[in-house]
Amino acid sequence: MGKPTKEKMIEMYRVMAKIRKTEQKLMEVFSNGEILGFLHVSIGQEAAPVGICSHLNEADYIATTHRGHGHAIAKGIDLKMAMAELFGKKAGYCLGRSGSMHLADKSRGIMGANGIVGAGIPIATGAAFAAKYKKTDQVVVATFGEGATGEGAFHEALNFAAIKKLPIVYLCENNGWAEFSPMSIHAPVQSVTQRALGYDIPAVSVENEVLEIYEAAGKAVERARNGEGPTLIEVRSERWYGHYVGDAQKYRDKENVAQAMAKDCLLNFEKDLLQSKVLKKQDIEKINADLDTEIEAAVSFARECPYPEASEMMEGLYL
Amino acid sequence: MKDIRYIFAIKEAMEEEMDRDENVFLIGEDVGLAGGSFGASKGLYEKFGPERIVDTPISELGFTSLAAGAASCGLRPIVEIMFMDFVTCCMDSIVNQIAKMRYMFGNQYTVPIVIRMPEGGGLNAGPQHSQCLEAWFAHVPGLKVVMAANPYDVKGLLKSAIRDDNPIIFIENKTLHAMKGSIPEEEYLIPLGKADVKREGTDVTVVSASRLVNESIKAADALSKEGISVEVVDLRTIQPWDRETVFTSIAKTHRLVVAHEAVKQFGFGAEIAAAVAEEILDELDAPIMRVGAPFVPASYSLEKYYVPGAEDVKKAVLATMERSF
Numbered sequence: 335m336g337k338p339t340k341e342k343m344i345e346m347y348r349v350m351a352k353i354r355k356t357e358q359k360l361m362e363v364f365s366n367g368e369i370l371g372f373l374h375v376s377i378g379q380e381a382a383p384v385g386i387c388s389h390l391n392e393a394d395y396i397a398t399t400h401r402g403h404g405h406a407i408a409k410g411i412d413l414k415m416a417m418a419e420l421f422g423k424k425a426g427y428c429l430g431r432s433g434s435m436h437l438a439d440k441s442r443g444i445m446g447a448n449g450i451v452g453a454g455i456p457i458a459t460g461a462a463f464a465a466k467y468k469k470t471d472q473v474v475v476a477t478f479g480e481g482a483t484g485e486g487a488f489h490e491a492l493n494f495a496a497i498k499k500l501p502i503v504y505l506c507e508n509n510g511w512a513e514f515s516p517m518s519i520h521a522p523v524q525s526v527t528q529r530a531l532g533y534d535i536p537a538v539s540v541e542n543e544v545l546e547i548y549e550a551a552g553k554a555v556e557r558a559r560n561g562e563g564p565t566l567i568e569v570r571s572e573r574w575y576g577h578y579v580g581d582a583q584k585y586r587d588k589e590n591v592a593q594a595m596a597k598d599c600l601l602n603f604e605k606d607l608l609q610s611k612v613l614k615k616q617d618i619e620k621i622n623a624d625l626d627t628e629i630e631a632a633v634s635f636a637r638e639c640p641y642p643e644a645s646e647m648m649e650g651l652y653l
Numbered sequence: 654m655k656d657i658r659y660i661f662a663i664k665e666a667m668e669e670e671m672d673r674d675e676n677v678f679l680i681g682e683d684v685g686l687a688g689g690s691f692g693a694s695k696g697l698y699e700k701f702g703p704e705r706i707v708d709t710p711i712s713e714l715g716f717t718s719l720a721a722g723a724a725s726c727g728l729r730p731i732v733e734i735m736f737m738d739f740v741t742c743c744m745d746s747i748v749n750q751i752a753k754m755r756y757m758f759g760n761q762y763t764v765p766i767v768i769r770m771p772e773g774g775g776l777n778a779g780p781q782h783s784q785c786l787e788a789w790f791a792h793v794p795g796l797k798v799v800m801a802a803n804p805y806d807v808k809g810l811l812k813s814a815i816r817d818d819n820p821i822i823f824i825e826n827k828t829l830h831a832m833k834g835s836i837p838e839e840e841y842l843i844p845l846g847k848a849d850v851k852r853e854g855t856d857v858t859v860v861s862a863s864r865l866v867n868e869s870i871k872a873a874d875a876l877s878k879e880g881i882s883v884e885v886v887d888l889r890t891i892q893p894w895d896r897e898t899v900f901t902s903i904a905k906t907h908r909l910v911v912a913h914e915a916v917k918q919f920g921f922g923a924e925i926a927a928a929v930a931e932e933i934l935d936e937l938d939a940p941i942m943r944v945g946a947p948f949v950p951a952s953y954s955l956e957k958y959y960v961p962g963a964e965d966v967k968k969a970v971l972a973t974m975e976r977s978f
C-alpha cells in the first residue's frame with residue numbers, strides 16, 4: 335500500500351482543510367442562530383475521515399455519527415446541498431428534515447449521521463451484508479466514538495461481522511471524551527482495540543496523523559475488499575471543543591483542552607508537506623483561499639434557498 | 654413558598670428522597686461528575702458520592718435492567734434516560750422485564766424503580782430527539798406513567814414515585830426544565846393516580862398532561878375573553894388515570910377536548926375519548942376533539958408547525974363549541 339502519491343496527498347490536505355474551515359464556518363453561523371438544533375463539530379479530528387475515505391470509491395458506504403460532517407465531506411458530499419440541509423432548507427439532501435444530526439447522501443454512499451449513539455454500527459454492518467450478498471466489491475465503513483462501544487449495538491454488530499466475514503472497517507475515533515465524561519467512565523480498557531479481540535477482529539490503534547491512518551486504513555479496506563472480513567481501527571484523536579457547540583466544558587480542565595489543541599493533525603500535515611516540498615507556502619494559501627470561496631458560496635446558497643412549506647410535512651412518509 | 658425551576662425541583666425531590674432512604678440511588682449517563690445532561694443532579698455527586706450517584710457507560714439497555722435487578726433485591730433506583738427517544742434502546746428491559754417481574758413471578762418480587770426521561774420538541778433537535786412516547790408505556794400492564802406540568806407538580810410527583818413500590822415511567826418535558834414556579838419550603842407529596850383541575854370552567858373540559866396543560870391554560874385564558882369558559886384537567890398520572898375527576902368535569906361541561914404533544918393517532922387522548930364514549934357518552938353535547946402532533950416524525954426545520962400549542966387547543970375548543978348532537 336505505502337504512501338499516497340503527491341497528488342493524493344495534496345487532495346488529502348485540501349479535504350482536511352475543507353472540513354476544518356467548513357466546521358469553523360458552521361460554528362459561526364450556529365452562533366448567529368442561522369442553524370438550529372444541535373451542532374457537534376469534529377475540529378481536531380479531520381485526519382480520520384480523510385485517511386479512510388481516501389481509499390473508498392463512490393459506491394462504497396459510510397455510516398457516520400452525530401459528529402459526522404467530516405466523514406460526509408471526505409466521502410465527497412456536495413457542500414451546497416449539505417449546507418442547505420444544515421440550514422434546514424428544502425434544497426438540502428434530506429429536504430431540510432435532518433439538519434446536522436442526520437445528514438445523508440445516498441448518491442455517494444453516505445448512509446447518514448445518527449442521533450442515536452451506536453445505532454449506525456449495525457446498520458453499516460447490514461450494508462456490508464448486502465454487499466456480500468450481492469457479490470459487489472463494495473466496502474463499508476462504520477464510524478463511531480469510544481463512548482459508543484458501551485452500547486450493545488457495537489458488540490452485536492462486530493460479533494456478526496466477524497462470524498460472516500463481512501467487508502467492513504470499524505473506525506473508532508477515540509477522542510477521549512463521550513459527552514461530558516472521560517473514557518475511564520465508559521470502559522475498563524485503555525484502547526478500543528482490546529474490545530475487538532473478543533470477536534477475533536484484527537485491530538490497530540494509530541495516532542491522529544493522516545498518513546498513519548491512511549496506511550492502516552489501506553490495509554483494512556484491502557482486507558475487506560478481498561473478502562477477508564472486518565478490521566477495527568482506533569484513531570487516538572482529539573476533541574478540541576465542547577460536546578456540542580455551546581457546551582462550556584466546565585467538566586474539563588484547561589490543560590486537557592490545551593493538550594488536545596496542541597495535537598493539530600491539519601497543521602502537522604501542512605508542516606510535513608511544506609518540509610517535504612510537496613506544497614509551497616503559496617500553494618497552501620491558494621488552497622485555503624479557494625476553500626473560503628467555496629464555503630462562502632455554499633453558505634450564500636443555503637441562506638437564499640427557501641424553507642420547506644408546512645404543507646409538505648406529510649410528504650413521503652409512506653410510498 | 655419559594656421560587657424554583659422545574660429542573661431544580663427534580664433535584665430537590667431526588668435529594669430529599671436520598672436523604673430519607675439510603676436505598677435510593679441515581680444511575681444514568683453523565684448524572685454524576687457532570688451533574689446530569691440537563692443539570693437535574695447538580696451537586697448530588699458531591700453530596701452522595703459515586704456509590705449512590707452512578708455514572709454509566711452509554712448502555713441504556715444494560716443499566717436499566719441492571720437497575721431492575723438491583724430494585725428486585727431491595728434497592729430503589731432512579732434511572733435517568735437522557736432523552737425519551739433513547740428509551741427505545743431499553744424496551745426489552747422495561748416491557749418484558751420490569752413491567753412483568755412482579756406479576757409473572759407470582760408477586761414474589763417487587764421492582765420499585767423510577768425511570769425518568771424528558772420528552773418533547775422545542776429544541777429543533779429533529780426526529781430522534783423530540784418524541785413523546787408515553788402512550789407506549791401506558792399500553793403495557795404493570796407500569797405507571799407520570800407526567801408533570803410544572804415545578805410544583807414535578808417535585809411532589811417525583812417524591813411519590815420514588816416511594817411507590819411499582820415501576821414508574823416518569824416523564825419530564827425538555828422545554829419545561831427552565832420553567833419557574835412556586836413550591837412550599839416544607840416537604841409535600843402529590844399522590845399518583847389523581848388528576849388536578851388546573852383551571853375551573855363550565856363550557857368545555859380540556860384533559861391534558863405535561864406541557865400541553867400549560868398551553869391549555871393559555872388557551873383557556875384567551876377563550877375566556879371570548880366568553881368561553883374552559884376547565885383544564887391535568888391528568889398528572891396517565892396510567893392509571895383518574896376517571897372520576899375527568900368524568901365529573903365532563904358531567905359539568907358536557908364537552909371534551911383531549912390534548913397532548915405526542916402524535917394524535919393512538920395517543921393517550923384516544924384512550925380517554927374511548928373511555929368517555931363507553932361510559933358517559935350521554936353526558937356529551939358534542940363530538941370529542943383531540944389535539945396532538947401530526948402523524949409524521951418531527952423534522953428539523955418544520956418543528957414550529959409540528960409541535961402543538963395553545964393555538965391548537967383553542968381551535969379544538971372552538972370546534973367542539975360549534976358542534977352539537
Ligand SMILES: Cc1ncc(C[n+]2csc(CCOP(=O)(O)OP(=O)(O)O)c2C)c(N)n1
Nearest residue numbers: 401449450451479480481482511512513739
Ligand atoms: C442511545 C443514545 N444514548 C445517549 C445519547 C446522547 N449522546 C450523544 S453523543 C454522546 C456521546 C458519544 O460519545 P462518543 O461515542 O465517544 O462520540 P463523540 O461524541 O466523542 O464523537 C451521548 C452520550 C444518544 N444520542 N443516543
